[in-house]
Amino acid sequence: MERERRRSFVAGAADVGPILLGILPFALIAGVAAVEAGMTGIQAVAMSVFVFAGASQLAAIELIEQNAHALVIVGTVAAINLRLVMYSASIAPYLRSVSGRERLTLAYFLTDQVYAVSVTRFEGEEGTSRVWYFLGAGLPLWVVWVAGTWIGVVLGAGIPDGLSLDFAVPLTFIALLVPNLSDRPSVIAAAAASIAAVAGAGLPYNLGLIVGAVAGVATGVVAGAVE
Amino acid sequence: MTDIAPVTLWAVLVAAGLCTYLLRLSFLAVFGRIDELPERASAALGYVPPAVLAALVAPSLAYADGAVALTPGNERLIAGGVAIAVAWKVESVLATIAGGLVTLWILQSL
Numbered sequence: 001m002e003r004e005r006r007r008s009f010v011a012g013a014a015d016v017g018p019i020l021l022g023i024l025p026f027a028l029i030a031g032v033a034a035v036e037a038g039m040t041g042i043q044a045v046a047m048s049v050f051v052f053a054g055a056s057q058l059a060a061i062e063l064i065e066q067n068a069h070a071l072v073i074v075g076t077v078a079a080i081n082l083r084l085v086m087y088s089a090s091i092a093p094y095l096r097s098v099s100g101r102e103r104l105t106l107a108y109f110l111t112d113q114v115y116a117v118s119v120t121r122f123e124g125e126e127g128t129s130r131v132w133y134f135l136g137a138g139l140p141l142w143v144v145w146v147a148g149t150w151i152g153v154v155l156g157a158g159i160p161d162g163l164s165l166d167f168a169v170p171l172t173f174i175a176l177l178v179p180n181l182s183d184r185p186s187v188i189a190a191a192a193a194s195i196a197a198v199a200g201a202g203l204p205y206n207l208g209l210i211v212g213a214v215a216g217v218a219t220g221v222v223a224g225a226v227e
Numbered sequence: 228m229t230d231i232a233p234v235t236l237w238a239v240l241v242a243a244g245l246c247t248y249l250l251r252l253s254f255l256a257v258f259g260r261i262d263e264l265p266e267r268a269s270a271a272l273g274y275v276p277p278a279v280l281a282a283l284v285a286p287s288l289a290y291a292d293g294a295v296a297l298t299p300g301n302e303r304l305i306a307g308g309v310a311i312a313v314a315w316k317v318e319s320v321l322a323t324i325a326g327g328l329v330t331l332w333i334l335q336s337l
Binding site for chain 1: 253310
């Protein structure tokens with residue numbers, strides 16, 4: 001039993017290993033951008049601990065810098081992280097036999113990356129201790145995320161403004177967005193969201209983002225239904 | 228630099244963290260009562276990432292000096308276009324950031 005747990009934990013860590021390299025730059029940027037937006041180092045690291053979801057954190061930092069209304073910031077984080085509900089629904093059947101308390105813990109570690117490796121492993125294999133595999137993938141990711149944010153905070157203070165490193169934030173969104181454009185309705189959703197967001201950019205409290213997101217999802221649903 | 232008061236900012240961080248945790252927990256907590264997300268809801272959720280990410284990116288590329296500028300003179304628009312091409316070709320976060328930033332630096336130095 002002990003050995004199976006360890007084996008599962010190591011398998012999860014091994015599967016998430018290559019991904020860690022990819023999330024490190026996000027973590028660094030989350031730290032650098034937070035400090036540049038005027039947050040303290042403790043607040044930057046606390047955000048990574050509390051929220052632990054990269055794209056939503058970068059969006060929140062952008063809005064914090066622009067002095068957006070608190071509810072708009074929280075609403076934007078929730079909107080970007082709505083996809084986690086989908087992961088939660090998709091992974092839950094595999095964790096049927098796990099106790100309620102353990103599920104409270106596992107939920108915290110449910111990220112894009114952990115979801116992706118876990119659902120792939122759980123589909124194909126019966127023998128794995130799923131709780132320990134999940135933690136094996138989730139813990140290293142968490143450590144890299146939080147430590148990377150802290151390193152970003154430390155580095156951020158020494159980076160000159162002339163390098164336009166704030167531009168790295170929309171660039172990371174581009175890196176996340178492009179792989180999502182896998183079919184035509186998604187492309188249409190992104191195009192509609194772009195147009196609506198640019199048109200609504202003058203709205204107060206950065207509501208243009210919400211307008212863009214809602215317009216994009218609605219257009220995507222219609223386009224998907226037509227196809 | 229933000230003018231948001233520290234107390235408000237801390238409240239935002241806690242609330243954002245709590246919301247995110249509850250979204251993660253949602254179906255893990257209620258499982259057994261509901262087996263699967265309705266197909267239509269799940270399809271709509273699938274469009275959330277491209278829509279939200281595009282809505283975040285577009286204004287930061289389209290605006291220059293406070294006005295919409297879809298012209299070659301808008302350095303961030305061009306650099307963003309290069310980044311999209313890089314992301315399309317190599318699907319690497321690092322390469323995308325590098326491609327966009329280096330393009331911006333070159334354009335700014337011209």
